[in-house]
Amino acid sequence: MTYYSTAGRRRRRGRFTRILVLSLMAAVLVWAGAGWRAGSLITQSENEVIQGNPAAAMELLQAARFYRLRAGRVLEAEGFVSLARGRNEEAAGVLERARAAGTRRTGLDLARVAGFLANAARYAEIDLLAGHRAATGGAGIPPLWRAETALAMGRLDEAGKLLDEAGTLAGDRGQRLRDLLAERRREGRADILFDRHGRSIYGLNLDNGEPVLGSPELGAALTGAGGLLQHLEERDLRARVDLTLDLAFQRAAHTALGRYAGAFVALDPRSGAILALVNHPAETDGEQPAYRRQYEPGSILKMITLAAALDNDIPLDGIFPLNCTGNMTLDGKVFYDWMRHGTVADSMEATIVSCNLTFAAIGLALGQARLDDTLQAFGFDRHLDLPDLELPTGQLARINPQSPRLGLAQRSVGLENVSITPVHAALVAATLAHGGVMMRPHLIAARRSLGSTEPYAVTEVQALLQPVSPATTAVIAAAMEAVITSPRGTGRRAALDGLSFAMKTGTAGEREFGLNSIIIGYAPLDNPQVAFAFIAEHAGKAELAGARIARDFLATVRNEFEDSP
Known part of the structure; x- marks a missing residue:
């Protein structure tokens, strides 16, 4: 009897021991599984950040918080998400909490995340992460990435030591950084x-x-x-x-303006890339004449008036031939031309000699609503808030209701109640050069880190507006070419042997202070690669000093043009 009781107790103890062992094993497996799951979510979140999905990364880390055993590592991963977003103050707070929770061992691939931050030029973020890892006493950021960061921050001696520490493991990137370090030490x-x-x-x-x-x-x-x-x-x-700037175009524009104050802007009409942006003199009183100062456009606006008439199918046959007597009366007031032109046969001749009376007649035939619609289609009365520059465009002032026909005539030839900035004038030229499509202007082509050969951000080329048709710009191109090639053309003094280009002169401003010379143009005519506009303040009539400025600029940059296809 006693024997069986002892054996029973042994069996019961054996079962209990086995149950206890199995329970402990199950707990260990659950604990290990939870840790594995949390680690897997951290790795997935890291992948999402690197693929450009920080919001998705945070969702994964929210799920990982359920597994409290690795709270510090989850918080550290959240800190990385904040760093990738450039939210450094937020990241610093999260990483401090991560250290408090324990992050000697990390769930991040430190070489990978530091490389990602370096490729995006987030060097302040690498500094912050490196300081955090040093404070944990655990694994740190590899020396290559700390070297690149030190170089970016101007700590040249530290960068040199870290590159020595990285040695041959730094590879091609390390050699690029060594070359850059040597250059900065040499050039200062x-x-x-x-x-x-x-x-x-x-x-x-x-x-x-x-x-x-x-x-x-x-x-x-x-x-x-x-x-x-x-x-x-x-x-x-x-x-x-x-x-996008080109120093050859920049210097050519600056030199061409010579002694005249004003601004010169050149664009690639195919992309909107700004090739030259000159304020003259270079140091201003805080204003940016090239893209902030409003000028009376004068006769360059006639090309928009002509474009409006052509696109709106205005019957110009009813206007021509026009007898330009030098003035006409509108609303009981005299509207003047800059000279008496006599008989003007068509819109091309009107453009060649820049006849005010003809374009006033075209504007009156259009009516204010259609002219203003086209001007606004070209960007007037807009403010283009672009990523790399502010771009106030031209403005349309209210036409006096007591003299509406006179006001419309003045607007049609770019006088009195309309203004334009130099950058906007260059955009008008670029639109005419590019078949009626205005490309979004931009100054930044790409952004790069110090060690990578590939940019981390590239500006996308985009169409901004399409105010007129290609057929209309073809007609205007022929007229603007004739401004230069015709013996009577106001731009004939700008002609260059072997280079066909388009141009329109304009003269505006107050005579008592000295008239401004304003010109738009583009070249080469058959494959436009530069569109330009400039304002030479107090230079006088555009067909004189203005034509010389245009000629000098194009004579300098013509060798920069690609061969026509």
Whole structure:
């Protein structure tokens, strides 16, 4: 009896032990499974960030919070998401909480996440993450990425030591960084902005932090109020930004303006890339004449008036031939031409000699509503808020209701109640050059980190407006070419042997202060690669000083043109 009781107890103890062992094993498996699941979610979140989906990453990390065993690692991953978004203050708080929860061991692939941040030029973020990892006492950021960060932050000695530590494992990227480090030590500056051919435009003196301009005529266009630097992110100034500007075009425009104050803008009509942006003098009183100052456009506006008439099928046969007597009376007031032209046969001849009376007649035949519709289609009365520059466009003032016909005539020839900025004038020229399509203007082509060969952001080429038809721009192109080639053309003094181009002259402003010379144009005629506009303040009639400025500019840049297809 006693024997069986003892055996029973042994069996019961054995069963209990087995149950206990199995329960412990199950708990261990559950614990391990929870840890594995949390780690898997952290890895997935890292992938989502790198693929550009930070919101999806946060959803995964919210799910990972259920597994409280790895709370510190989850918080660290959340900190990485904040760093990838550039929310550094938020990231610092999250990483501090992660350290408090325990993050000696990390759930992140530190080399991978640091490489991702470096490729996006997020060097301040790498510094923050490296400091966090050092504070945990665990694994740190690999030396290659810390070296690139130190170089970006101007800590050259630290960068050199870290590159030595990285050794041959740094590969091609490490060699690029070593070459850049040697260049910065030799030149004493960090080049940041480059033209479209890779020539330095702007950098910082490494001794005193003062800006270094690669071309002094850039002046306020970069550093002044509303200049490009105010539209850059902080990380841009630690890396490399490729601009659309071309130093050859920039210098040619600056030189061509010569002694005249004003502005000169050149664009690639195919893409909207800004090739030259000149404020003259280079240092202004805080204003940006090239894209902020409003000028009376004068006769360059006649090309929009003609475009409106052609696109609206206005019967011009009823206007021509027109006898230009030099003036006419509208609303009891005299409307003047700049000279008496005699008989004007058609719209081409009217463009060639820039006859005010003819274009006033065209505007009156159009009516204000249709003319204003076309002007607004060309961008007037808009403010184009672009990523890399502010672009106020031309403005239409109210026409005096007491003299509506006179006001409409004046608007039709670009006088009195209409204004335009130089950049907007260049956009008008570019639109005429590009078959009636206005491309979105931009100054930044791409953004790059210091160590990568590939940009992390590229500006997309986009159409902005299409105010007129290709057929209309073809008619206007022939007329604008004749402005140069005709013996009576107001642009004949700009002619260059071997280069066909289109141009329209304009003269406006107050005679008592000296008239402004205003010109738009594009070249070459059969394959336009540059569209330009300039204002030469107080230069007088555009057919004289203005034509010379246009000729000098094109004579300088013509060798930059690609061969026609």
